[in-house]
Amino acid sequence: MGATIRDVARKAGVGLGTVSRVLNNSPLVSQPTRERVLAVIAELRYKPSQIARSFALGRTLTIATIAPFFTRPSVVERLRGIEATLAGSEYNLVVFNVETIERRAASLRDAARRDRSDGVLIISLVPAPDEVAALHESGVPIVMIDALIDTLPSVGIDNTSGGMLATQALIDLGHRRIGFVGDLLDDPLTFQFTSSRDRLAGYQQALTSAGIAPSPAYIEHTVHGRYEARLVAHKLLQVAEPPSAIFAASDTQAMGVLEAARDLGLAVPEQLSVIGFDDIDIAEYLGLSTVRQPLFESGARSVELLMTILSDPVAPVCPKEILSCELVLRATTSAPAS
Amino acid sequence: MGATIRDVARKAGVGLGTVSRVLNNSPLVSQPTRERVLAVIAELRYKPSQIARSFALGRTLTIATIAPFFTRPSVVERLRGIEATLAGSEYNLVVFNVETIERRAASLRDAARRDRSDGVLIISLVPAPDEVAALHESGVPIVMIDALIDTLPSVGIDNTSGGMLATQALIDLGHRRIGFVGDLLDDPLTFQFTSSRDRLAGYQQALTSAGIAPSPAYIEHTVHGRYEARLVAHKLLQVAEPPSAIFAASDTQAMGVLEAARDLGLAVPEQLSVIGFDDIDIAEYLGLSTVRQPLFESGARSVELLMTILSDPVAPVCPKEILSCELVLRATTSAPAS
DNA sequence: CTGTTAGCGCTTTCAT
DNA sequence: ATGAAAGCGCTAACAG
Numbered sequence: 001m002g003a004t005i006r007d008v009a010r011k012a013g014v015g016l017g018t019v020s021r022v023l024n025n026s027p028l029v030s031q032p033t034r035e036r037v038l039a040v041i042a043e044l045r046y047k048p049s050q051i052a053r054s055f056a057l058g059r060t061l062t063i064a065t066i067a068p069f070f071t072r073p074s075v076v077e078r079l080r081g082i083e084a085t086l087a088g089s090e091y092n093l094v095v096f097n098v099e100t101i102e103r104r105a106a107s108l109r110d111a112a113r114r115d116r117s118d119g120v121l122i123i124s125l126v127p128a129p130d131e132v133a134a135l136h137e138s139g140v141p142i143v144m145i146d147a148l149i150d151t152l153p154s155v156g157i158d159n160t161s162g163g164m165l166a167t168q169a170l171i172d173l174g175h176r177r178i179g180f181v182g183d184l185l186d187d188p189l190t191f192q193f194t195s196s197r198d199r200l201a202g203y204q205q206a207l208t209s210a211g212i213a214p215s216p217a218y219i220e221h222t223v224h225g226r227y228e229a230r231l232v233a234h235k236l237l238q239v240a241e242p243p244s245a246i247f248a249a250s251d252t253q254a255m256g257v258l259e260a261a262r263d264l265g266l267a268v269p270e271q272l273s274v275i276g277f278d279d280i281d282i283a284e285y286l287g288l289s290t291v292r293q294p295l296f297e298s299g300a301r302s303v304e305l306l307m308t309i310l311s312d313p314v315a316p317v318c319p320k321e322i323l324s325c326e327l328v329l330r331a332t333t334s335a336p337a338s
Numbered sequence: 339m340g341a342t343i344r345d346v347a348r349k350a351g352v353g354l355g356t357v358s359r360v361l362n363n364s365p366l367v368s369q370p371t372r373e374r375v376l377a378v379i380a381e382l383r384y385k386p387s388q389i390a391r392s393f394a395l396g397r398t399l400t401i402a403t404i405a406p407f408f409t410r411p412s413v414v415e416r417l418r419g420i421e422a423t424l425a426g427s428e429y430n431l432v433v434f435n436v437e438t439i440e441r442r443a444a445s446l447r448d449a450a451r452r453d454r455s456d457g458v459l460i461i462s463l464v465p466a467p468d469e470v471a472a473l474h475e476s477g478v479p480i481v482m483i484d485a486l487i488d489t490l491p492s493v494g495i496d497n498t499s500g501g502m503l504a505t506q507a508l509i510d511l512g513h514r515r516i517g518f519v520g521d522l523l524d525d526p527l528t529f530q531f532t533s534s535r536d537r538l539a540g541y542q543q544a545l546t547s548a549g550i551a552p553s554p555a556y557i558e559h560t561v562h563g564r565y566e567a568r569l570v571a572h573k574l575l576q577v578a579e580p581p582s583a584i585f586a587a588s589d590t591q592a593m594g595v596l597e598a599a600r601d602l603g604l605a606v607p608e609q610l611s612v613i614g615f616d617d618i619d620i621a622e623y624l625g626l627s628t629v630r631q632p633l634f635e636s637g638a639r640s641v642e643l644l645m646t647i648l649s650d651p652v653a654p655v656c657p658k659e660i661l662s663c664e665l666v667l668r669a670t671t672s673a674p675a676s
Numbered sequence: 677c678t679g680t681t682a683g684c685g686c687t688t689t690c691a692t
Numbered sequence: 693a694t695g696a697a698a699g700c701g702c703t704a705a706c707a708g
Binding site for chain 2: 677678679680681683684685686
């Protein structure tokens with residue numbers, strides 16, 4: 001079924017090495033020879049074996065990515081950036097999805113193995129210290145996306161500034177009682193995303209700068225998800241002096257808040273302003289005000305970073321990059337009812 | 339950095355083959371020997387090289403999937419089913435995304451190569467006859483998902499029945515003027531999805547059975563997308579006797595129809611009923627009536643099918659499986675205003 | 677049961 | 693510029 005390099009060499013009447021050289025565009029082949037070999041390759045429909053090549057090269061020609069793949073629309077968009085940037089390169093993209101804690105550990109362990117991949121991209125997961133150590137020990141170049149790890153090259157998002165942006169926008173509109181709905185801070189099931197925490201920090205900073213004391217009564221954390229956000233938003237909206245605006249740490253959660261408002265008969269934005277984070281696809285459809293983060297770009301940049309590291313095996317650099325966010329005001333925010 | 343099987347053999351004072359046997363759980367190793375080898379393996383932190391193993395085995399231990407990955411939420415959900423089912427197996431999942439025609443052709447060519455993958459899963463793409471021929475010639479087992487190809491194992495969705503289901507539901511509610519918004523029938527950019535076409539066929543059958551002549555004026559095709567659907571929905575809703583209900587071939591398009599209704603000040607469902615297809619995540623949020631198809635399951639089943647084929651290399655079987663859909667009535671459908 | 681050996685298909689010296 | 697040859701790490705067939 002498959003012709004080998006040996007068949008080509010024999011048929012072309014050249015040495016094995018010459019065929020290999022032609023394949024690898026080595027300049028050390030005369031034009032006539034090259035053409036003859038190329039002709040035979042075409043004739044035999046010869047395709048070099050990836051596996052044998054990898055084996056001889058000692059490289060897998062594979063980039064692995066670990067992602068809480070489908071738990072969040074934002075992850076898919078980052079993945080898209082990765083795939084697009086990797087396409088056309090000599091690398092294959094293998095994906096490890098992570099939806100449970102067990103899979104999380106297993107993926108971290110499996111993906112970062114020299115014999116499995118030449119590089120690993122980790123999306124929105126914060127490995128524990130011992131996992132970080134294992135990652136280093138593997139010797140496989142790693143790039144973190146949407147999570148900054150001191151000792152690992154990372155493409156981060158400026159979530160704190162993003163949180164400030166959202167909160168400041170609300171303040172600028174005249175809101176004083178501003179609620180926050182975000183992820184649980186320390187649930188292993190959340191894979192220890194730090195984005196929500198950082199956005200909360202931004203929220204608190206913005207409030208403080210404006211001379212508003214952040215009130216614990218206005219801050220709710222829950223397992224990530226629309227439904228869960230809806231539940232805590234109910235709570236938030238039924239305190240004594242309910243907030244006139246809510247900043248949700250993700251668009252998904254903002255949707256839950258919107259549902260809660262609907263449940264309680266609160267008009268948005270007249271009686272309640274809502275702002276999310278991410279600017280996922282449907283945000284525009286819903287007219288949701290939000291903070292846009294460069295999702296696709298974060299994936300693309302991480303690949304570029306990884307490629308640089310891969311091409312320059314010496315330098316023990318640990319580049320960090322922080323991408324910034326942008327405010328997108330739409331229909332769910334307005335000045336509070338006086 | 340990496341210990342090899344030879345190091346282990348030497349250190350354990352056994353032959354190379356014995357270590358390999360231990361690795362592969364061969365019963366031809368005595369318990370004491372096995373334990374000794376295992377101990378050395380642990381001590382040396384030896385991990386067998388995937389690549390070398392693949393090379394020796396002549397198998398890639400990789401399953402490739404070709405998907406118009408992010409063009410549709412439904413594809414992501416199928417992918418999720420694939421990943422979940424493949425996890426824990428010895429196979430890696432490599433993904434080829436397809437967002438342009440060039441990538442489509444390249445992916446079809448690259449993924450199905452013996453030296454790259456042991457099996458290929460193709461999601462929602464209908465390869466052209468010559469591409470099908472090339473696929474066969476590659477000798478790599480293929481399973482189609484959401485597209486039935488005569489000569490290829492396939493996991494299909496009963497889109498025609500699904501289309502009938504949606505349309506019949508509308509008819510049952512009392513609608514007579516029912517519009518349809520679907521994908522372009524023959525745009526190469528649509529990658530020749532057949533689902534929209536089949537859903538249209540179901541729509542037409544249901545109408546005909548009910549004694550309603552399908553009117554071309556009520557049928558619109560456009561490039562897949564929310565915005566595009568919105569545009570053609572405008573057209574549809576401004577004909578002389580506009581439809582009182584619209585069946586959109588996907589939830590994404592249904593959202594576009596909903597937007598058009600909003601634009602024109604038509605109350606849904608009072609003045610216009612809308613039903614979609616897919617039951618993607620956000621459909622519930624929107625209260626969108628739709629037809630649910632087993633997305634995750636279609637991915638999972640395709641992997642199972644592929645595994646069967648892989649494990650029984652002889653039988654030139656070509657299994658076909660058709661999964662059926664289910665009506666989900668929510669808030670965007672009601673009886674027409676009299 | 678276990679050690680030895682012959683490749684798997686390719687890249688890469690090393691001579692020439 | 694090109695041929696020959698030495699592995700890359702593993703599996704599987706072959707002797708014992």
